[in-house]
Amino acid sequence: MSDAKEAGLPTLFDPVRLGAITARNRIFMAPMTRGRATREHVPTRIMAGYYAQRASAGLIISEAIGISRQGLGWPFAPGLWTREQVAGWRTVTRAVHEAGGLIIAQLWHMGRMVHPDFLGGAQPVSASATAAPGDAHTYGGRQPYVAARPLRPDELPAILADHAAAARNAMEAGFDGVQIHAANGYLIDQFLRDSSNLRADEYGGSVANRIRLLLEVTQAVVDSVGADRTGVRFSPNGEVQGVRDSDPVPLFTAAAFALSEIGIAHLELKEPPLSSNYGDAYLEPIAPLIRPLFDGALILNSGFDATRAAQALQEGSGDAISFGRPFIANPDLVRRLAEGLELAPDDRATWLARGSEGYDDYPLHSAQPALEDGGGKSGEIWDSGVG
Numbered sequence: 001m002s003d004a005k006e007a008g009l010p011t012l013f014d015p016v017r018l019g020a021i022t023a024r025n026r027i028f029m030a031p032m033t034r035g036r037a038t039r040e041h042v043p044t045r046i047m048a049g050y051y052a053q054r055a056s057a058g059l060i061i062s063e064a065i066g067i068s069r070q071g072l073g074w075p076f077a078p079g080l081w082t083r084e085q086v087a088g089w090r091t092v093t094r095a096v097h098e099a100g101g102l103i104i105a106q107l108w109h110m111g112r113m114v115h116p117d118f119l120g121g122a123q124p125v126s127a128s129a130t131a132a133p134g135d136a137h138t139y140g141g142r143q144p145y146v147a148a149r150p151l152r153p154d155e156l157p158a159i160l161a162d163h164a165a166a167a168r169n170a171m172e173a174g175f176d177g178v179q180i181h182a183a184n185g186y187l188i189d190q191f192l193r194d195s196s197n198l199r200a201d202e203y204g205g206s207v208a209n210r211i212r213l214l215l216e217v218t219q220a221v222v223d224s225v226g227a228d229r230t231g232v233r234f235s236p237n238g239e240v241q242g243v244r245d246s247d248p249v250p251l252f253t254a255a256a257f258a259l260s261e262i263g264i265a266h267l268e269l270k271e272p273p274l275s276s277n278y279g280d281a282y283l284e285p286i287a288p289l290i291r292p293l294f295d296g297a298l299i300l301n302s303g304f305d306a307t308r309a310a311q312a313l314q315e316g317s318g319d320a321i322s323f324g325r326p327f328i329a330n331p332d333l334v335r336r337l338a339e340g341l342e343l344a345p346d347d348r349a350t351w352l353a354r355g356s357e358g359y360d361d362y363p364l365h366s367a368q369p370a371l372e373d374g375g376g377k378s379g380e381i382w383d384s385g386v387g
């Protein structure tokens with residue numbers, strides 16, 4: 001038994017409740033776009049296998065899923081607005097459930113990051129008339145992002161309705177809940193932060209105004225699937241895809257407090273450590289300031305290894321840890337962390353490739369399941385995986 005367990009402190013292997021669902025451990029899979037759907041944004045069979053292989057995670061947060069044609073500008077990323085897409089996701093969620101896992105859908109509107117090629121030539125939308133830096137991934141290769149047009153106030157009800165409809169579709173497709181993507185420089189983040197929100201109406205300017213769209217989207221999703229099935233993701237610390245804020249602490253603490261008042265089940269914070277080689281945190285961590293303001297489950301993400309993750313739980317800094325890149329090459333990450341087994345490195349070249357390579361072909365660890373202390377538990381996890 002570990003020291004933490006003996007001391008009655010939470011460990012990575014304890015269950016945790018998030019609203020209506022209970023995760024059997026606190027090692028969650030972070031959302032990761034992998035580009036393995038069809039050109040029409042329908043999930044494929046290999047996606048069912050990939051997610052089922054990772055079903056020993058306490059909770060899988062799906063790759064970002066487009067809520068509408070207007071909101072999706074990533075080649076071969078999945079959507080949740082057509083019947084075919086819902087049917088495709090049903091195959092995925094069934095495979096995960098049969099393997100003993102839980103999976104929630106990350107709801108995505110990319111805003112200014114959608115290239116006109118995905119919109120029949122139309123201009124993308126955002127909080128204000130700004131362009132993302134760099135080049136978009138399109139079916140025709142990399143192309144510079146174009147300037148968005150500001151959403152008119154009379155268009156915002158459709159943004160709320162699209163989120164709510166996608167959330168309902170997620171439930172119909174068998175997901176265990178949803179997560180609203182308010183991170184990484186996409187539409188909601190473009191409204192939250194002051195480098196991309198230059199509006200002069202009630203959706204821009206003050207913190208209360210910039211968090212308005214987030215809260216309205218969240219309320220719309222809560223009204224359609226329930227607060228106990230709803231979560232949100234922020235990337236509060238650092239610049240992502242050209243989106244940053246001049247004073248993020250008041251912004252994200254106010255947003256977290258307001259979400260807590262709505263009563264959502266979880267909040268996930270993608271906040272790289274200051275020394276990270278992936279992501280650009282430039283401030284002291286904001287998570288400790290958010291922790292006392294948010295009553296639901298707090299999920300921490302970015303750059304965690306087993307030691308840092310265990311320590312964060314023991315200190316009470318969060319309720320669960322989500323792992324991104326480690327889950328790419330280690331479908332049995334939970335078992336590997338439980339037994340101290342070596343982690344396989346992932347291959348960045350296949351993160352967004354087509355097909356099985358670097359996707360559903362990473363092997364399970366070859367070591368025999370441990371039989372001693374903790375062996376029964378990890379044996380169960382082992383048995384529940386597929387492949």
Ligand SMILES: Cc1cc2nc3c(=O)[nH]c(=O)nc-3n(C[C@H](O)[C@H](O)[C@H](O)COP(=O)(O)O)c2cc1C
Binds near residue numbers: 064304323324325
């Ligand atoms: C290939 C890849 C795709 C990603 N796609 C998404 C995504 O769809 N939605 C999202 O919120 N974050 C996405 N992320 C960020 C991860 O969820 C996570 O925040 C990041 O990898 C840091 O966690 P880690 O250090 O455990 O990998 C992606 C990361 C990677 C590597």
